[in-house]
Amino acid sequence: MQDHLIPKASIQRLALYLRQLEQFQRSGETTVSSSALGEALGLTDAQVRKDLTYFGQFGHPGIGYDVGELIPSLRRILGIDRTWNVALVGVGNLGMALLHYRGFREQGFHVVSVFDQDPKKIHKEVNGLTILPIHALPEEVRKRDIRLGLICVPAESAQDVATALAEAGIGGILNFAPTRVAVPDAVSLCSVDLALELERLSFQVVRHAQPHVTPFSQDGNAATGF
Amino acid sequence: MQDHLIPKASIQRLALYLRQLEQFQRSGETTVSSSALGEALGLTDAQVRKDLTYFGQFGHPGIGYDVGELIPSLRRILGIDRTWNVALVGVGNLGMALLHYRGFREQGFHVVSVFDQDPKKIHKEVNGLTILPIHALPEEVRKRDIRLGLICVPAESAQDVATALAEAGIGGILNFAPTRVAVPDAVSLCSVDLALELERLSFQVVRHAQPHVTPFSQDGNAATGF
């Protein structure tokens, strides 16, 4: 409804809260206060409360937040209360790694199709999946109900792949190629540039600098005064 | 000098500018205006100028920025006008991938030592490097002048590894484990949580939402009206 009044930064932190709540749950906590949650993540209590109230009224005054109640709520809001079928394009070093990475499947993201343009790789098997040529994308997306795509190709081909994914009707793209790609409005886009992260780290070290102590170079610094 | 007046967001964009400038250089451009640079990255011209002037006076009024002049300046500022020796801890799927990832070496980051705690892996060779036990860290760091560490272990061991790296005297850590780690002030920290990125993407798709069109889930959206 009033989506766009929600600060992007707050949205970014949602998944972070979920992570931490799951950790609290494993430790046997049944209830958590905004200050406990904030402290664990390097955020203020006010920040936590404000963020959460953008998405609903989850707290119980005098008590805090019920862990077993908040976790499913956040999962539903994030859209991960179900599984997502994912296509992976580019079976190089990085693509191969992501294909084997367990963290994705644990969160309900299933890589169900892999693509590459190298004729030497096409039709080979990796991790139980047959590598397909890019032109098979539209059909696979339809047949397997694929909603997300991972771009793991070199920078030069990233835009072409993004366009192909968009035309195949994908909903969102996670781009690992070290370049900016443009997509139609109907497609959501996130990017992770691994070398870029190291460069930022390098800068911090050179400056003897203080860090942002957070997932995603986002934020949530606490013990550090930059 | 007056480091901390520089917005963190501007610092984050520095490496982005460098990327784009290198692309312009490959296309044969010798000079670039703030608006051209901004457009390519989804930023306003004013933003670009303001960001760059935090670090020096690089522009030529009436002309723009000299590509061949700005690139080395940015590289020096970022601290990547030389190579960095890097230690990688955790040779699982992700660690293995990052070890083979060319993007790091291309930017001057050399993985020179790899560590794991699994006795079955120790002393095996990967990519020309012998896997060492964690307790060999301090000596390796000293002998090989290692300044940066990559944490590619599961969440449970991430904090221990971070502590070990810090104690070995490393300058900066790039954490890929899906958990928050604490480090002493003397150590810089960046984190990349791959599954978290997918969760954020999932949210955007579910909301039919608009994206941040940028590296690093940071920012720089342009053609998209969130």
Place this chain on the structure above:
DNA sequence: CCTTGTGAACGACTTCACAGCC
């Protein structure tokens, strides 16, 4: 006592708009 939820105050970042220079 303990907590949450929230307007109001504050601070940080971005954009505007123009002076100065090529």
Place this chain on the structure above:
DNA sequence: GGCTGTGAAGTCGTTCACAAGG
């Protein structure tokens, strides 16, 4: 005409501080 560098204005996000509830 072109462009950059920069104070001033504006916008956005965070923190404060307190009313209301357990």
